[in-house]
Amino acid sequence: MSGPGPGSVGRAVPRVGVLALQGDTREHLAALAEAGAESVPVRRPAELAAVDALVIPGGESTTMSHLLRVFELREPLRERLAAGMPAYGSCAGMILLAGEILDAGAAGRAAEPLGAIDITVRRNAFGRQVDSFEGDIDFAGLDSPMHAVFIRAPWVERVGDGVEVLARAAGHPVAVRQGNVIATAFHPEMTGDRRVHRLFVDLL
Template sequence: MTSPTIGVLALQGDVREHLEALTAAGASAVTVRRPEELAAVDGLVLPGGESTTMGKLLRIFDLLDPLRERLAAGMPAYGSCAGMILLASNILDTTPDAVHLNGLDITVRRNAFGRQVDSFETDLDVVRVGGEPMRAVFIRAPWVERVGDGVEVLATVPEGPAAGRVVAVRQGDVLATSFHPEVTGDRRVHALFADMVRERRTSSTPA
């Protein structure tokens, strides 16, 4: 089987780092800025950045409706930090016109851990990635305040003031993390997502 083609939404954030991580995971990684580029990929990564700005850029680049349509049709997606916020069905502490894509039945709180100066790192046990705990980098990160039916919790903060807060989830073919695995060199989250895209493509291919 050929490598899946996975796009990285290239409007803001760690685009290059996600491309490198996906390539290391065996995917054919490409940037996505136009509707026709979105239409050509098997899955999509929504990187970190500033979620309200990214929502505005989705409208400017005529990507908002096509992205919603592809998600509704079952396209696999992975969102890190701001990407998690965009994929949520409900967002707290944001503007009334904030974009949400309804890819995950979750409620997220923006900047839940505090400002940029409150960014931190910790080790997380992440379900489905296997191996040793994962070093997780949180930068003005959200957390998940509510998970709906069918949403699997993959990781929670182990200790400190935010102990127990949900920071990684999966629902069907949609994955999201509050943290930034693309900046640590640990490719396990991207490998998990690449496998999800492969499985989805296989199940969608006529026998």
């Protein structure tokens, strides 16, 4: 793992932060704890500096992007990601971790990409809230399908070199990995299946 937090040396259990500005933070904190990590909420630059890795939860990507600026977290987060901090993003988290966002939102409130993984994503690609759905999908490296929950979900329209597609739905990539960054269009934190979180914790 590269880019660890300054307090990680000698720590047996990885400390994984969950961005706690908006979205389903509580569910990710619980899932990470069940997957064997020390999970902590992150709202301030000092809290970001103290974690080994970060999860960006589902929520509303334009609101989360705005709050990253308000809480002066955007640039410290970009710097940690550029330095190699492991990260996982679900739904809105996938959107923000991307290199490019299509239909990013209205000017002045648009979701801004953090550039942690070389993909192009389309916001709300599967439709609006009423078009949310669930289904079983095959996920690379897992011995049985995952039950996936899609809520106003994005999909990946372009995959860059070095990006591994882990799962597809409706013909589009919905789970990807590049190095120590993982992103899913669906919400594994909303089910009892902790395999994606364990996969992420195992990277650490």
